[in-house]
Amino acid sequence: MSAQIPALVVNRVSDKAKRTLDIVAKFVEEECIPADPVLEAQIGEGASRWEQHPAIVEDLKAKAKKLGLWNMFLPKGHYKESPGYTNLEYGLMAEWLGKSRVASEATNCAAPDTGNMEVLAKYGNDAQKAQWLKPLMEGQIRSAFLMTEPDIASSDATNIELKIVKDGNDYVLNGAKWWSSGAGDPRCKIYIVMGKSDPNNKDPYKQQSVILVPAGAKGIAIHRMLNVYGYDDAPHGHGHITFKDVRVPATNMVLGEGCGFEIIQGRLGPGRIHHAMRSIGAAERALEWMLMRINDPKKTPFKKQLKEHGVILEWVAKSRIEIDAARLIVLNAAVKMDDLGPKATLKEIAEAKVLVPQTALTVIDRAVQAFGGAGVSQDTPLANMWAQIRTLRLADGPDEVHLQQMGRNENKRGMAVTQKILGQKEKTEQLLKQYGVQTLQPGTNIKHRL
Missing domain, CATH: 1.10.540.10 (Acyl-CoA dehydrogenase/oxidase, N-terminal domain)
Structure with a gap:
């Protein structure tokens, strides 16, 4: 192969x-x-x-x-x-x-181990790497990433409320997290937790810190595992967790107090690319299932195979185009990350993060429709694939946040392109006068003009 x-x-x-x-x-x-x-x-x-x-x-x-x-x-x-x-x-x-x-x-x-390992590899000290990165890279343990909270709008991470308070040689954590992916796995031994350590800092992006919390620390309670469109994702799971006077050594702080946003942005950029490329794979597999279904000689609605119905081949063609186009969006972001790093690739990463899950969902939905009732059941992988990828439009920041930021940055060109277009129009007027002609206005009768 x-x-x-x-x-x-x-x-x-x-x-x-x-x-x-x-x-x-x-x-x-x-x-x-x-x-x-x-x-x-x-x-x-x-x-x-x-x-x-x-x-x-x-x-x-x-x-x-x-x-x-x-x-x-x-x-x-x-x-x-x-x-x-x-x-x-x-x-x-x-x-x-x-x-x-x-x-x-x-x-x-x-995920989330890949992103967590990147955090430890990039920002962790030698002791943190020895204790947590090494067993993670050897596949001996798993980890969870705790950022989202149930009682605030987590799409704006400055809202995060979990308290991280210094007390002697320790930090004490109080608060709640949910969508803590990986927390249900019995092999999960370490949480990477984002919380607020300096709520009075004038810079809202310096109030947060990232700290390492052993999963078995006293005061941690896992209340439930959240379902994703009815799927519990066991044994991985997405936990709703509370921290009550959870005490961890000060040496568990990653990089330093106030570095939370720097760490999280470094973590999420590559992770979004990973999610996007896995989504391309899921879309490819959905297209394969659709091709199998429409060529099934036993499935003949209205005495024709599904492939003989015109709309079905249109679905296949559109899916092929959309998958190939989405793949190039992601690979373009990956190339730029390789050349310039994640910070210089925010636009391209955001483009991939927004476009690819939507594309994959569209392709999977067509495959579901081709299968009829079987498509929404456990008899194909399609329903589960759709549920998993639908969450990606929320994970690592909802689409709307990325679109707003992209739109704001793109609109910075507004004044420059206005000046350019006005200049082009002025040049056109000069050329019209030079050649003694007029532009055709809407409704002009060309035959009468001739």
Whole structure:
């Protein structure tokens, strides 16, 4: 099996990455996708869903390690722990991982661990790396990222209220978090928590800090796991958690007090690219399911196969165009991140973050429609895929926040383009006078003029 690389970026992909990409494609198609239903069966039912770790995951992780498919997400040139791939190269791999539920975890490239490992690798000190980064990179433990809160508008992170108060050699945490992805997993041992440490700072972006909190710390209560359109995502889960006088050593502070926004922005940029490329993979798989359905000789509404109904082929064509266009948006952002870094790529990252989930949802929805009742049931992966990707329009900042910022930045060109257009119109008037002609106005009768 040979993974296809878009021609526009093929020269930027190393031979090593091309070989790895082919291995990723084969591993996902032949090992991970067939294992997805096994994973669901091993998770089981009821309360036990949060207490056991499916054996299929560890078996796949062992296979992935032997194949060299491990921690591919850390970009080279930025982290000493990197396996040597660029953001672009990993983006192409992440597309394949997005075709399977288990593939990302099997290769130790699953969220939120990827973003959390990047935080520790980029901002953590040696002791924090030894205690938490090393076991995370070895796949021995998992982690959770706690930022969103239930009682405030978390789309504006300056609203965050969880208190981080210095007390001697400790920090004391009080507050609540929800959508704490990964908190339900029994292997989750560390929370990366954003809270407010300096509420009186005049700079609203210096009030927040990020601190490491062991999952078993006294005073932490997990009240419930939140469903995503009816799916509980066990054993991973999305926890609603409270902190009551939770005490952690001052040495658990990451980078320093007031550095929360710097850390979070550094974390979210690459993570959005990872989400987007996995979404492309999900859209590709949905298109494959749709092609299978419309070519099924047993499914003949109105005595025709679905492929013989004109609107269906139009869906296929539109899906192909939309997926290919969305992929290029993401790869463009990945290339710019490689060349200039995440801070210089905010516009391109935001474009991918907004466009790709919407595109994937559209393609998946067409596949669901092609399957009819089966499409919304557990008999296909489509309903679960749609539910997971729908959350991405909220995760890492809702679409509207990114669009508002992009619109504001784009509108900064307003005065300049106005001056340009007025100048062009003035030049046109001069040329009209020079050549003694007039522009045709709306409604002008061309024959009469001639």
